[in-house]
Amino acid sequence: MTARQTIPEGNAVVTERMAVRIVSLLLIVAAVCVFVLWSANPMGSGSETTFALFLGADLVAVAMISYVQRSVSEQESISRAPLIAGCCFVLVLVVAGIYLL
Amino acid sequence: MEATDEDSQQGGRAENERTGLVERTLGWFDSRLGLSYQLLRPAPQYSINPFYWLGALATVAFVIQGVTGGIMLLYYVPSPTQAYATTQYIFQNVSYGTFLETIHLYTAYAMIMLAFMHMMRGYFVSVHKKPRELMWVVGMVMGFVTLGFGFTGYLLPWTIVSKSATDVGIGMIGALPQPFASSLTFLIVGSGTDAGELLRFYDLHVFILPAVLLVLLVVKMYMLESHGVSEPTTGVESLPPKKRRLIPIFPDVSIYLVELAALFGAAVILISVIFPLTLPQEYSAALAGQSVAQPDWYFLWIYQILKISAFEEAGLPVALSVVTLIFIALVLLPFIDRGKTRSIQDRMVYVTLGAIFVAEVAVLAVWGYLTPGMAIPDETALLVLGGTALLVALVSVVAYRAVFGGLRVFAKSRGGQGVPSVAASSSVPKLAPKSAAIWTSSTFVILLAAGAFFIGESINQVVSLVLGTTAALPSLALSLVGLSLTVLGILYFLYRLDLGSGAIRRRVRAFEIGWKE
Numbered sequence: 001m002t003a004r005q006t007i008p009e010g011n012a013v014v015t016e017r018m019a020v021r022i023v024s025l026l027l028i029v030a031a032v033c034v035f036v037l038w039s040a041n042p043m044g045s046g047s048e049t050t051f052a053l054f055l056g057a058d059l060v061a062v063a064m065i066s067y068v069q070r071s072v073s074e075q076e077s078i079s080r081a082p083l084i085a086g087c088c089f090v091l092v093l094v095v096a097g098i099y100l101l
Numbered sequence: 102m103e104a105t106d107e108d109s110q111q112g113g114r115a116e117n118e119r120t121g122l123v124e125r126t127l128g129w130f131d132s133r134l135g136l137s138y139q140l141l142r143p144a145p146q147y148s149i150n151p152f153y154w155l156g157a158l159a160t161v162a163f164v165i166q167g168v169t170g171g172i173m174l175l176y177y178v179p180s181p182t183q184a185y186a187t188t189q190y191i192f193q194n195v196s197y198g199t200f201l202e203t204i205h206l207y208t209a210y211a212m213i214m215l216a217f218m219h220m221m222r223g224y225f226v227s228v229h230k231k232p233r234e235l236m237w238v239v240g241m242v243m244g245f246v247t248l249g250f251g252f253t254g255y256l257l258p259w260t261i262v263s264k265s266a267t268d269v270g271i272g273m274i275g276a277l278p279q280p281f282a283s284s285l286t287f288l289i290v291g292s293g294t295d296a297g298e299l300l301r302f303y304d305l306h307v308f309i310l311p312a313v314l315l316v317l318l319v320v321k322m323y324m325l326e327s328h329g330v331s332e333p334t335t336g337v338e339s340l341p342p343k344k345r346r347l348i349p350i351f352p353d354v355s356i357y358l359v360e361l362a363a364l365f366g367a368a369v370i371l372i373s374v375i376f377p378l379t380l381p382q383e384y385s386a387a388l389a390g391q392s393v394a395q396p397d398w399y400f401l402w403i404y405q406i407l408k409i410s411a412f413e414e415a416g417l418p419v420a421l422s423v424v425t426l427i428f429i430a431l432v433l434l435p436f437i438d439r440g441k442t443r444s445i446q447d448r449m450v451y452v453t454l455g456a457i458f459v460a461e462v463a464v465l466a467v468w469g470y471l472t473p474g475m476a477i478p479d480e481t482a483l484l485v486l487g488g489t490a491l492l493v494a495l496v497s498v499v500a501y502r503a504v505f506g507g508l509r510v511f512a513k514s515r516g517g518q519g520v521p522s523v524a525a526s527s528s529v530p531k532l533a534p535k536s537a538a539i540w541t542s543s544t545f546v547i548l549l550a551a552g553a554f555f556i557g558e559s560i561n562q563v564v565s566l567v568l569g570t571t572a573a574l575p576s577l578a579l580s581l582v583g584l585s586l587t588v589l590g591i592l593y594f595l596y597r598l599d600l601g602s603g604a605i606r607r608r609v610r611a612f613e614i615g616w617k618e
Contacts, residue, residue: 042196051197052374059367066360073353074146 019068019078022087026061029090033058036097046100053097057090064090141326143347144354147340148330154361155219156240159247160318161362162212165369166250167311169205177257179303181295184259185383192380202380203373209251211369213399216247224434224455227443228331234435236324241432243317246310248399253306255397256299264384265394267302273407276417334443393474402462405469409482446505453497460493461486467557472564485560492556496591503595548591555584 033054040054041047064086071078151158176195178187191198220240223229229237256267274285289305291297337345348354382388396404403424406412412420430437438451445452464485468477562577 048197048200048377049374052200052370056367056370056374059363059370063360063363063367066356066363070353070356070360073356074348 016072016078018080019071019083022083023065023068026065026090029094030058030061030065033061033094036101040101050097050100053093053100057093057097060086060090060093141350142329143349144330145337145344146346146348147333147337147344149348149354149357151361152222153330154358155215155222157358158361158365159212159215159219161365162208162215162369163314165208165366166205166212169201169208170307172201173205174307179257179299181259181299184257184299188258189380199377200373203376203378204369206378207369207373209254210399211365213247213251216244220244220431221455221459225445225452226331226334227438227448229435229438230441230443231435233324233328233331236321236328237435238432239317239321239324243314243321245428246314246317249310250306250314251397251399253302253310256302257306258380259299259384260381261384261388261392262381262395265389265392266396266400267298268389269394269396269404270400271298273403273417273421277421278418334445395469395473398466398470401469402465405465405472405477408469408472408475409477409479411479411482413476449497449501453494456497457490457493460489463553464489464556464560467553468560468564471557471561475564481563485563489556492588496588499592500595503592544594548587548594552584552587552591555580555587559584 036054037051037058040051042051064083067082067086068078070076148154173191176187176191178184188202191202195201223237223240252267252270255263257263271286271290274289275282277285289298289301291301333340395401406424407417407420409420440448442448468485558580559577562574562580566574566577
């Protein structure tokens, strides 16, 4: 089954649970990103890139949380593809940001 | 009776436990602030699609520009002696200064691109028709204001690139018929000194244009509230009931907009990380004589028209009149295209004209980028522009025949059995509608990108040949082969898509309204 297909009812429940857990994780990631954004040294070398990476991760996390919230409130099935792609994207951004810290 | 009370109390406690802290907090605020009271008109579910919110994304870009520009204003001094130095100071000494400047520039680019996409999407799905004619006119004026932002903001860093390009633009305005030339030049340049010019541009960019845009935005929002979002060209009746239902602006549509805005912001930020802005050299009269003036990419198509030999010197007012006529035609489109139908299927001429316009603008811009400062011979211009128009028209006609007519006739002539459907064939796995939409759009984007590349490359090689570089001949042959293969690929792709059951029509609808089967 491709990720963009309509998910059968049983899988939908699993995906929704997964989505809720991911949202909790994203909230933590977003909070950590905001903390890093405030505490980063603005004049340090490469600090602009670090700032941009964490800000980007924060925004992607916000977009994913909005997506899950919207899907749940509209009682629509949550696709796995955006969740997995978003999580990978956030992970890459955060890892790159930590590497440059 | 007691048992009933006890049951209801237990039920109430259970209900309270189920109600989480977040819900209770939101409920507390809602009861005090009336957040759930719907002031704005609800939107239909089918409008939950990025194509419906391109204008909103342009507004998000405007807001980001307001914030970043406001921070830069703390340091920037609009005088010829200090403009460059203060811009350089922002780059080198202000915390995240390069990031600010880069984001400010890229959101400006994004705003112009989104406004253009918003206009063309509106054109193709006929949003300019009754009762939204004035919305279109206001939107077009907003588009001009957006271009004005680009034009005025470009000068402010006072670099060699920006000052030279702005001088070219002012020279173009000076070639307009009187009294427009003198009055517009005075309005934009002022006394004619560098200081007066920079101050005028600064005032326009920072105070006047934002104020005008905000007023127009309010007017347009009022009209949107009055008419609602446009219906799909296929009519609301053709949609599944779920797509027709109305959803409140808060929280449903608002959350969707937050989602889009966050993704847009992340994309701009990442692009700014990958391609950070560097400040060109400061403007000086001596350096200006050595460099080739070139406007920014969104004005390149106009600049390229002006570089055609026939339009140079005495022909400049003619060229400017042509460009002005294009803009006037776009503004007055609702009063020119007065047909009642909004269906893409029944508007082949307008859709083809729109596609030719987009292709010509893209070709002129790329061509202008590749040939800075070169005059374009009339024959070459005719060949490239005429060829592009012909190619797009041919593709459009063939696509219309394939999608809405030709192949169906062919199918009927086979005794009603039709051409075997790809989707129905047992040997080919049937794709789900969503996957098919992704697959279709990806293939189409790749084909279009290849087409654009090969057209651009062909034009480049033609220009090189015209300039006498014989080594360009093999490259030109390769580009033409590539272009031919791409056109063949597009035709084959359209043929495969429509084979059997008119699949493209469904996809047109899926692109437009995000329709799911």
